[in-house]
Amino acid sequence: MPSSNVVFRFLAEPTDVNFGGKVHGGVVMKWIDQAGYACAAGWSGHYCVTVSVAGVKFRRPILVGQIVEVEAKIAHTGKTSMQIFIQVRCGDPKTQNMVETNHCVISFVAMDETGYPVAVPEFKAVTNEDIKLENYAIKMKEIAIETENLLHQV
Numbered sequence: 001m002p003s004s005n006v007v008f009r010f011l012a013e014p015t016d017v018n019f020g021g022k023v024h025g026g027v028v029m030k031w032i033d034q035a036g037y038a039c040a041a042g043w044s045g046h047y048c049v050t051v052s053v054a055g056v057k058f059r060r061p062i063l064v065g066q067i068v069e070v071e072a073k074i075a076h077t078g079k080t081s082m083q084i085f086i087q088v089r090c091g092d093p094k095t096q097n098m099v100e101t102n103h104c105v106i107s108f109v110a111m112d113e114t115g116y117p118v119a120v121p122e123f124k125a126v127t128n129e130d131i132k133l134e135n136y137a138i139k140m141k142e143i144a145i146e147t148e149n150l151l152h153q154v
Contacts, residue, residue, distance in 0.1 A: 002121060004074040006039040011093065012066050022061035023068075028088060029053070031070045032106060036084045039072035040108035043082060044120040048108040051081065054140040056104040060090075067093040075105065075130075075137035080117035082108050083137035105140040 008031065018024040033050055040048040062068060069089045076083040084106050089098040112118040125134040 002043045002045065004039075004043060004123065006035055006042060006072045008035050008038075008068075008070040010068055012062050012064050012068050012090070014064050016062075017064055022063065025058060028058070028062065028102065029056070031068070032056075032086045032088065032104060035070040035072040036086055036106040036108060039074060039084050040082045040110070043074050043077075043123070044108075044110035044118075046110040046112065046118055046120075048082070048110050051107040051109055052144050053104055053106045054144045056102060058102045060099065060101050062088075062090045062101050065093070066090040067096070067098075069098055072106075073133065074123045075133040076125075076141070077120050077123040079119055080109050082110070082120055082123075083141055084108065085133045085137060105137045107141065107144075 012023050016023045016027045032053070036050070037048060067090065071087045071089070073085045073087075074082055075085040085103070086106055087103045088101045090101050091098040110118050110120045123134075125131045
């Protein structure tokens with residue numbers, strides 16, 4: 001059975017900050033995409049491409065020198081797609097007390113060697129936490145589709 005989660009842990013570095021001295025939101029988005037990719041590729045066994053990111057909420061800044069944890073969990077699967085719940089936490093490396101800085105759902109599609117979508121293993125939510133995250137991911141996917149359709153209305 002493939003792994004349904006990935007955790008990256010590292011220190012926020014001086015090269016990660018913006019003009020305000022906090023870790024740049026774009027750097028956090030890069031970390032989210034990398035952890036999401038590692039989770040999606042590990043689950044599907046294929047190269048995966050990012051389709052969308054939904055519900056990004058930046059709750060608090062990350063400071064240089066803090067330990068950062070980016071956790072990616074499979075929350076829902078379609079035929080070729082995976083919705084992955086990402087939670088980013090940070091804290092003092094001396095105490096390891098972590099607080100959430102942001103979370104989101106990132107969607108990937110698995111691809112074969114020729115660049116066509118390929119089927120992924122089905123994820124079955126078992127625990128109450130899994131069921132809650134799956135419902136959240138499904139709702140975020142529906143909202144993303146609905147808002148995209150608004151752009152294309154005549």
